[in-house]
Amino acid sequence: DTGVSQDPRHKITKRGQNVTFRCDPISEHNRLYWYRQTLGQGPEFLTYFQNEAQLEKSRLLSDRFSAERPKGSFSTLEIQRTEQGDSAMYLCASSPDGTNEKLFFGSGTQLSVL
Amino acid sequence: QKEVEQNSGPLSVPEGAIASLNCTYSDRVSQSFFWYRQYSGKSPELIMSIYSNGDKEDGRFTAQLNKASQYVSLLIRDSQPSDSATYLCAAEQGVDSSYKLIFGSGTRLLVRP
Numbered sequence: 563d564t565g566v567s568q569d570p571r572h573k574i575t576k577r578g579q580n581v582t583f584r585c586d587p588i589s590e591h592n593r594l595y596w597y598r599q600t601l602g603q604g605p606e607f608l609t610y611f612q613n614e615a616q617l618e619k620s621r622l623l624s625d626r627f628s629a630e631r632p633k634g635s636f637s638t639l640e641i642q643r644t645e646q647g648d649s650a651m652y653l654c655a656s657s658p659d660g661t662n663e664k665l666f667f668g669s670g671t672q673l674s675v676l
Numbered sequence: 677q678k679e680v681e682q683n684s685g686p687l688s689v690p691e692g693a694i695a696s697l698n699c700t701y702s703d704r705v706s707q708s709f710f711w712y713r714q715y716s717g718k719s720p721e722l723i724m725s726i727y728s729n730g731d732k733e734d735g736r737f738t739a740q741l742n743k744a745s746q747y748v749s750l751l752i753r754d755s756q757p758s759d760s761a762t763y764l765c766a767a768e769q770g771v772d773s774s775y776k777l778i779f780g781s782g783t784r785l786l787v788r789p
Binding site for chain 2: 606
């Protein structure tokens with residue numbers, strides 16, 4: 563499978579716990595994006611990387627959220643001290659050069675905070 | 677006003693009809709637009725992009741952009757039940773080469789057999 567891969571597909575956690583999601587972009591895609599989507603809404607931009615550099619973060623990304631992309635390959639998104647409002651689908655997307663015509667989304671990680 | 681707005685629907689059309697999906701946008705986004713289709717529980721898939729005023733056709737899909745009125749639309753001809761999904765309108769926002777996508781909330785389309 564050469565698409566964008568996300569792990570896990572589903573995560574159920576208790577409020578206050580930390581969770582970490584992983585995204586493996588398409589090989590040689592240097593742009594990697596994280597979006598969050600809640601029920602009935604479109605995806606909301608969280609952050610993006612150009613290779614290993616995190617170039618922009620949304621105001622939605624509170625101090626409890628951190629993202630990394632070591633070595634410019636896979637990326638992780640960590641949420642500390644989860645809250646019920648964090649329940650959402652977390653989508654990762656990648657593109658070879660920042661061109662949105664070539665942006666591909668992964669299947670997402672569905673987070674449920676109880 | 678939200679940057680990209682869509683009617684949430686559902687829009688219900690009979691099989692074979694033309695489905696018309698609309699989207700309006702604010703001055704806070706750039707003039708490049710994308711239509712995505714999202715099946716329930718799946719990730720968004722790009723259908724079409726449009727950058728210039730006027731129509732752009734691809735198979736059964738036609739995207740229309742009217743910059744003066746700040747709206748974008750997607751027409752689906754000969755609608756099929758398999759077209760039933762949520763359609764997301766998105767606009768680029770950013771500077772230089774850092775254009776992220778701003779999405780509308782999506783319109784749910786139901787095509788009745």
